Every structure is written in structure tokens, then in C-alpha cells.
Amino acid sequence: MFKILIVEDDFGTRKLMSITLRNAGFLPIPAENSAEGLRLFNEKNPDLVIADIMLPDTSGFRLTENIRKIDPDIPIVIVTAKQSPSDKHYGFMVGADDYLTKPVDEEELILRIKALMRRAKVAAEQKISVGNLELDYTAMSAKVDGKAVELTQKEFLLLFKLLSSPGKIFTRNELMEDVWGSNEKNDHTLNVHINRLREKLTDKCTIEIKSMRGLGYKAVATA
Numbered sequence: 592m593f594k595i596l597i598v599e600d601d602f603g604t605r606k607l608m609s610i611t612l613r614n615a616g617f618l619p620i621p622a623e624n625s626a627e628g629l630r631l632f633n634e635k636n637p638d639l640v641i642a643d644i645m646l647p648d649t650s651g652f653r654l655t656e657n658i659r660k661i662d663p664d665i666p667i668v669i670v671t672a673k674q675s676p677s678d679k680h681y682g683f684m685v686g687a688d689d690y691l692t693k694p695v696d697e698e699e700l701i702l703r704i705k706a707l708m709r710r711a712k713v714a715a716e717q718k719i720s721v722g723n724l725e726l727d728y729t730a731m732s733a734k735v736d737g738k739a740v741e742l743t744q745k746e747f748l749l750l751f752k753l754l755s756s757p758g759k760i761f762t763r764n765e766l767m768e769d770v771w772g773s774n775e776k777n778d779h780t781l782n783v784h785i786n787r788l789r790e791k792l793t794d795k796c797t798i799e800i801k802s803m804r805g806l807g808y809k810a811v812a813t814a
Contacts, residue, residue, distance in 0.1 A: 593708060596620045596637040598628035598654060599670070600647050604693075608641065615701045623647075625654040631656055637665070638711075639704060644671035644678070652685050654689075659686035666707035670695055701793040709755070719754045722797030722812040726751050735796045743768060744790065749784050753800060753810035 595617050599605040602623075609619040620635050622628035625648050632640065640658060642651040655667055669687040671678070682690045689703050719726040725734045731747050733740040742750065748770045753761060766782055785808060789800055797814040 592616065592618045593639065594618045594620055594635060594637040594668065595704070596622065596628060596635065596640045596701075598625065598640070598642040598646065600620045600624060600643060604643075607697075611697045611700065613705075615704075617704070618685070625649040625651070625657075628654055632661070633731045639666045639668070639707060641668045641670055644669060644673055644682070647792055651679060655682070655687055664711065666704075666711050668700075668703065668707065670700075719751065721754050721757050721810075722814060723800045724754070724792070724796055726754060735792065737759055740791055740796075746784055746788055746791070749781075749808070750788055753808060754798070758809060758811050760803050760806050760809045766807065 593616075595612050597605055597612070597619055597620070599608065600623050605621050605623065609621050609711050612619040620637055622631050627629055628642065631637075638671075642654050642719055644726055646654070651669055651671065652768075655669065658665065658667060662688075666688045667686060668689045668691060669682045670691045670693065672693045674692045679690050679753040688707055691700065691703065702803050717728045719728075722741075723736050726732070726747070728751060731742075731744060733742050733747060733750065749766060752766060752769055763778065767778075770784075771780065785800060785802075792798060792800075797812055798810055799813050800810050802808055
């Protein structure tokens with residue numbers, strides 16, 4: 592069971608988050624200030640952290656910085672009533688992976704947590720092997736039957752995303768946002784990269800990228 596540290600000084604909010612997370616199948620670890628949060632982080636080794644900014648001792652920003660020094664990879668979500676762009680920018684600068692403003696929609700919180708956990712799992716594994724295709728995220732390299740396949744960075748990231756969950760349909764919006772960023776809206780870009788990947792993988796590769804009409808794309812093993 593995934594453990595989630597909740598650092599929130601408001602008792603009602605902390606309790607509601609704990610109930611929401613428990614109902615979603617997570618194990619909540621509540622803390623009411625930064626000092627307690629950091630202690631529980633070291634003792635309980637959570638899989639994800641949710642931190643408020645306005646805490647009674649040191650801020651959630653400082654807590655995020657301290658946690659990042661201990662574990663540079665753990666997903667961290669900042670949840671706060673502060674909505675200014677400068678606060679959000681600073682939150683990301685100190686190491687937050689996501690930023691939600693209060694009042695937080697419970698369903699959205701769970702969806703964002705699950706998305707972060709999926710990304711953390713794939714990033715931690717670093718390598719994907721499906722069929723006769725091997726991807727190494729650290730080296731940004733692809734091999735078919737041990738032979739290198741030359742891919743651009745975007746082509747590699749797109750293929751890595753598709754193969755992070757073989758058989759799963761990824762929407763066009765998901766792929767565009769994860770590979771090119773939320774500001775990229777040119778649908779033609781995705782089509783071009785999918786076609787280039789298909790050409791480069793050739794008949795020798797036992798991976799096929801399938802178009803799902805009206806939905807998106809999925810990668811499947813053919814052997």
C-alpha cells in the first residue's frame with residue numbers, strides 16, 4: 592500500500608484528506624507542522640508528500656527544499672490557499688511536482704496523485720523492455736534485438752510514454768502534454784512523430800503502434 596505524508600496544520604483539512612486518501616486505497620500519514628512532517632518522512636519513508644505552504648513553524652516551501660535534499664525523486668504536491676503565479680512558480684522552483692489551490696476537489700487530488708505515482712514508477716525503473724525492444728531512459732537509447740535504433744529526443748520520449756503501459760490507450764492530449772508540454776497544441780506534430788517511429792521500428796521490431804480512432808494511440812507487442 593502506497594504511503595502518503597500529509598503535512599497540514601488545519602485539523603479539519605488534514606482529517607478530510609486522510610479519509611479521502613484511505614478511501615482511495617492509500618495509507619495516510621498525517622502531520623501538523625514541518626518539524627513533525629520531516630520526522631515522519633525519515634521514519635515512515637512515504638511514497639509521496641502533500642504539504643501546505645502556511646505551516647506554524649517553517650513554510651511548506653522550506654519543507655519541500657529539505658525533503659528534496661533527502662530524496663530528490665519523491666513526488667511532492669503543494670496544496671495551499673495561496674493562488675498567485677509567483678507562489679506557484681516558487682513552489683516548482685523549490686522542488687514541487689504539482690501545485691493545487693484550496694479548496695481542493697477530492698477527485699482531482701486522487702487523479703493527480705495517481706498520475707505522479709505512475710511517473711515516479713517509470714522514472715525509477717529507467718529501463719523498459721517489451722518484445723525485442725529495449726529502452727534506456729538514462730541514456731535515451733533504443734535497441735531492437737540489441738542493435739541501436741536512432742531516435743530523436745521527442746521520438747524517444749513518445750515511445751517511452753507509450754511503452755510505460757503496453758496496451759493502454761493514451762489520448763492525443765496526454766501524449767502532447769507529457770512529451771511537448773501543455774502549451775503545445777499542434778496536432779500535426781504528434782502525427783509526424785508517430786509516423787517516424789513506425790518507419791524507424793521497421794518489420795523486425797515486435798512492437799506496433801496502433802491508432803485508436805477518436806481516442807489516441809497504444810503500443811502493443813506483436814510477438
